[in-house]
Amino acid sequence: MSGDMTEHDEHGHGPVAVDEHGHGHVVPSGDPFADPGLPEHHPRLTDISEKAAKRSERIVAGLFVLSAVATIAFMVCYTQVPNNRQSLVNFFPIGAMSASNFALGVCLGVALFSMGAGAIYWARTLMTDVEIPQERHEYESSNEDKAAAIAEFQQGVEDSDWKKRPLIRRTLIGAMAVLPLPALWILRDLGPLPGNALRYTAWTGGELIINDNTVSLDGTTGQGIRPEDITIGSLVNARPKAALSAGDDFNNMMVKSSILLVRMNEADIKSSQERDWGYHGIVAFSKICTHVGCPVALYEQQTHHMLCPCHQSTFDLSDDGRVIFGPAARSLPQLPITVNADGYLVARSDFNQPVGPSFWERG
Ligand code: FES
Numbered sequence: 001m002s003g004d005m006t007e008h009d010e011h012g013h014g015p016v017a018v019d020e021h022g023h024g025h026v027v028p029s030g031d032p033f034a035d036p037g038l039p040e041h042h043p044r045l046t047d048i049s050e051k052a053a054k055r056s057e058r059i060v061a062g063l064f065v066l067s068a069v070a071t072i073a074f075m076v077c078y079t080q081v082p083n084n085r086q087s088l089v090n091f092f093p094i095g096a097m098s099a100s101n102f103a104l105g106v107c108l109g110v111a112l113f114s115m116g117a118g119a120i121y122w123a124r125t126l127m128t129d130v131e132i133p134q135e136r137h138e139y140e141s142s143n144e145d146k147a148a149a150i151a152e153f154q155q156g157v158e159d160s161d162w163k164k165r166p167l168i169r170r171t172l173i174g175a176m177a178v179l180p181l182p183a184l185w186i187l188r189d190l191g192p193l194p195g196n197a198l199r200y201t202a203w204t205g206g207e208l209i210i211n212d213n214t215v216s217l218d219g220t221t222g223q224g225i226r227p228e229d230i231t232i233g234s235l236v237n238a239r240p241k242a243a244l245s246a247g248d249d250f251n252n253m254m255v256k257s258s259i260l261l262v263r264m265n266e267a268d269i270k271s272s273q274e275r276d277w278g279y280h281g282i283v284a285f286s287k288i289c290t291h292v293g294c295p296v297a298l299y300e301q302q303t304h305h306m307l308c309p310c311h312q313s314t315f316d317l318s319d320d321g322r323v324i325f326g327p328a329a330r331s332l333p334q335l336p337i338t339v340n341a342d343g344y345l346v347a348r349s350d351f352n353q354p355v356g357p358s359f360w361e362r363g
Contacts, residue, residue, distance in 0.1 A: 038131050046125045056125040057165055063118030064171035067111045071178045074107035078185050082248075108182065115175055122168060128159035199354045201240075201256040203335055203347040208241040209261070209284070220244050224344035225261070230282055233301040236261040237287070240347070256355050258287040258295065259335055261345070262317055264304055270319040277336035277352070279345065284335040285321050286355040289313055291328040293357045306332065330358050 046053040083100035132152070141149070162169055208224045213236075215222035222244055230236055238259050246253045266281040274283060285306070287295050294310035304318035313326030321332030333355050336348040 038133065041130060044125065044129065053126060056121065057168055060118045060122045060126070061167050061171045063114045063121065064168070064175040067114035067118065067175040068171075068178050070107045070111035070114060071175070071181065074104060074111065074182050075185050077103040077107055078182070078188075111179065115179065118172070118175075122160075126161055126165070126168075128156075130159075198256065198356050201350055201355060202242040202246075202253050203240055203257060203350045205347065205349050206340065207347045208340070209238045209259070209337065209345045209347065210241050210244065212237040212239060215239070215244070219250065224342075226343050227279055227282055227339060227345060230261060230263045232263050232265060232281065234263060235299045235301075238284070255288070255293075259284045260287050260296070260299070260306070261337075262299060262301075262304070264301075264318060268304060268318050270316075274318075274320050274334060277334055277348070279337050279339060282337065282345065283317065284337045284347075285315075285317060286333040286335070286351060288356045289328060290323075290330050290332060290356065290358055291326065296332070 046056050077100065081100040081103045083098050157163070210222040211225050211229075212222075222239075222241075224241075225236060225238065238261055239254060240257050243250060243253050243257065261282055261284050263282045266275060266278075269275045269278065269281070269283070277283070287297075289296050289308040289310065291308065291311055291313050294308050296306050296308045296313075296315065298307040298309060299305075299317075300307070304316060305324070306315045306317050306321075308314070308326065308328070311327050313328035314324050315321045315328070315332045316324050317332070321334055323329070323331060330353075333351040333353045335351050337345055338348050340346045
């Protein structure tokens with residue numbers, strides 16, 4: 001590069017050299033990485049006024065107390081605010097959501113926000129804001145550096161007024177002590193140990209089979225299924241009639257009692273027991289995968305294979321729901337069916353075995 005030198009570019013950088021193409025280049029002058037030094041320190045109001053410092057202290061403590069109150073409110077809401085289909089609240093423009101979810105979200109949000117806001121406000125107004133340069137050093141610090149770091153940390157503790165302001169210290173410890181408690185309450189969602197809860201479902205002898213596609217939006221009405229409604233090769237999602245009046249027990253009932261009905265040529269059914277438990281080629285199986293409980297859904301009508309989309313367990317619906325691929329350890333439970341006096345499909349009994357994942361059966 002060669003050319004004329006001008007004094008400075010338009011940004012104040014300089015000097016500038018112009019090459020043969022007319023392009024300007026800033027020429028470094030002196031040390032371009034010179035340490036500019038620390039900016040001048042301006043004390044804050046809380047540094048010079050004990051009254052302002054006390055006010056900040058009260059604000060920080062108030063935020064920590066608010067965090068603790070919101071955490072306790074979370075636990076209260078968990079038990080007191082109903083979480084069912086009747087407690088939907090419409091929040092425009094978000095849409096409908098359960099009052100319980102809304103209350104829990106607000107409480108936990110306030111608890112976490114107040115804790116964070118209190119810590120930031122504390123750091124910005126009361127902890128020291130004197131900047132301290134830290135020199136670069138080897139990856140492994142020397143013992144002197146480690147000792148210096150510990151000393152700096154202890155100095156930081158001193159500067160944060162941790163010891164001097166017991167009100168902040170105690171409220172922070174109190175808020176942090178109660179913050180993990182919601183986790184204990186959420187454990188309740190794991191429910192009781194399965195025991196007989198998974199052994200029995202809503203299906204009993206004579207229970208009408210309701211077509212999911214005919215169920216009203218509020219879930220209280222639906223139509224039964226006649227054998228002639230199901231053509232060979234088709235699949236119908238269905239539920240017991242009891243689910244229409246289950247109320248708060250709806251989710252619990254559906255997660256165990258959802259079924260799939262498929263119809264195939266009777267000659268294709270390999271198992272005589274399965275044929276007996278079906279009705280003219282219509283067979284009913286639990287919709288809950290026996291691996292870890294996803295709803296099975298992908299039916300291959302040529303092979304009668306039912307695939308679970310979660311981990312690809314595949315069940316042969318023409319052979320007692322036997323597992324032919326994937327991690328599921330046992331076959332899909334079959335629901336014995338027949339027709340009632342009105343010509344509608346009904347259950348003959350409960351499933352032939354417990355529905356859902358089988359891990360709870362072990363040991
Ligand atoms: S839940 Fe169905 S394969 Fe895992």
